[in-house]
Amino acid sequence: MDKPKNLHKFPEIERTFVPIKPLMNTSEAYYESSRCLFCYNAPCTLACPTAIDIPLFIRQINTGNLSGAARTIYDSNYLGNTCGKVCPTEMLCEGACVFTKLNIKALEIGRLQNFTTNNAILKQQKIFSVDDHKNKSVAVIGAGPSGIACACELRKAGYKVDIFEARNNPSGMALHGVAPYKITNEEALMEVEFLREQFGFDIIYNKRIEKLEDLQFLELHYDAIFLGIGLGNSVEIKIKGENKLNCIGATEFIEQIKTQPIHKPFAKKAIVLGGGNTAMDAASESARLGATEVIIAYRRSESEMKAYYFEYHLAKITGVVGMFNIAPIEIVGKEAVEGIKFIRTETVDGTLRHIPDSEFIIECDLVIKATGQSKQTHLLGKIPGLTLDNTGRVSVNPLKGQTTNPRYFAGGDAVNGGAEVVNAAADGKIAGKGIHEFLSK
Ligand SMILES: Cc1cc2nc3c(=O)[nH]c(=O)nc-3n(C[C@H](O)[C@H](O)[C@H](O)COP(=O)(O)OP(=O)(O)OC[C@H]3O[C@@H](n4cnc5c(N)ncnc54)[C@H](O)[C@@H]3O)c2cc1C
Ligand code: SF4
Incomplete structure (x- = not known):
């Protein structure tokens, strides 16, 4: 198996981009968790695209059960650490916190999530076990958040999973796009490595799936294919002088x-x-x-x-x-x-x-x-029977992630046109379950 390219640590990046949500220490986490009202039908959980049982993991932090708290988070969201750092929490879980209605500062759910998952990653806590009992395999195109989440879900169900990744590192836009003051490269890579240790999926780096023959190869050797390819390059604005240097x-x-x-x-x-x-x-x-x-x-x-x-x-x-x-x-x-x-x-x-x-x-x-990213229609157009909407997004059954070609599933930015890491993580998990259902028939 290929190893991800060891991204150099650039000290000037670390000096320039101080984290906006620094890691909590233990006292801060206990204090913050003690503020939770443990709401019934918690609005924070309803606002989280991956429906993490937030009151439960916060109670587990508060009672000292950190390993249980990490399990609660990862059971719902395989990118728990990344999401805690990069989610627009003000618009999601923290924005829904009942405290905001009382003009009290919302509970810092993202930072509590990081406190917990960081602890699990550093301690290499074993959360999942994989039973390799299925003799079927799935190809995942793209090692971004959607592809990684789909791979985890499929490995949990016992399938062999190979991820084909065009770049020399995993994590997609969570590494190459998200601002460095939200997450460092090291943090993004650390979570994928933690997941690879838990689940044992393979990532084949520097392998762009681009030709019809590449797709035919995957169709021949794998029982289902997940498209987690995200979006393409920035769109051209088509004005004079656009190709000038800088x-x-x-x-x-x-x-x-x-x-x-x-x-x-x-x-x-x-x-x-x-x-x-x-x-x-x-x-x-x-x-x-x-x-x-x-x-x-x-x-x-x-x-x-x-x-x-x-x-x-x-x-x-x-x-x-x-x-x-x-x-x-x-x-x-x-x-x-x-x-x-x-x-x-x-x-x-x-x-x-x-x-x-x-x-x-x-x-x-x-x-x-910064006028948008293009869709990857050059690849998507080569897949027989695949329907795209009029903006080039892949059409899927939202409950299963299945496309109009039954062997292909999709999720993340390729489907929603560009949203957040947490949406991609949610989609990947849904598609993993959808593939399991499809292959179990
Ligand atoms: C500049 C920027 C800032 C952002 N900031 C935030 C933020 O602060 N918070 C947040 O939650 N979200 C943010 N996002 C959005 C978030 O990064 C994406 O929603 C998320 O990464 C989508 O995951 P994905 O798996 O669908 O696609 P991607 O993350 O794009 O991953 C796709 C992967 O597939 C690979 N790939 C593509 N085509 C092929 C191919 N043909 N063959 C093989 N591999 C292929 C790519 O190399 C990539 O690794 C940001 C996005 C950008 C662009
Ligand atoms: S930080 Fe993100 S993943 Fe975590 S609870 Fe909030 S919305 Fe969900």
């Missing part, structure tokens, strides 16, 4: 800073195009890396941004400035980026319009395009 897609930019040493001096003035969470991350990361001025430019108004408010806030506290109702029409410069020509916009009767003769140029030396 005009880069947000996901490519973030992957670069997470996997390669940072070259300083960093950009002087960066402009991030977009109004989603990825735009906020890219802007925040540019500012933390030392860009002296960072602007988020969005073509609609501030209130129409798709980004969560707290992500925008995180960017603003690093000095990032938002500019609204401006659309880029050209990247200007000789070989490298020297600025962006914008035009002002307004919304009339629900339609976004350019305001004539309102063009202006903002100088910059870095342009980051």
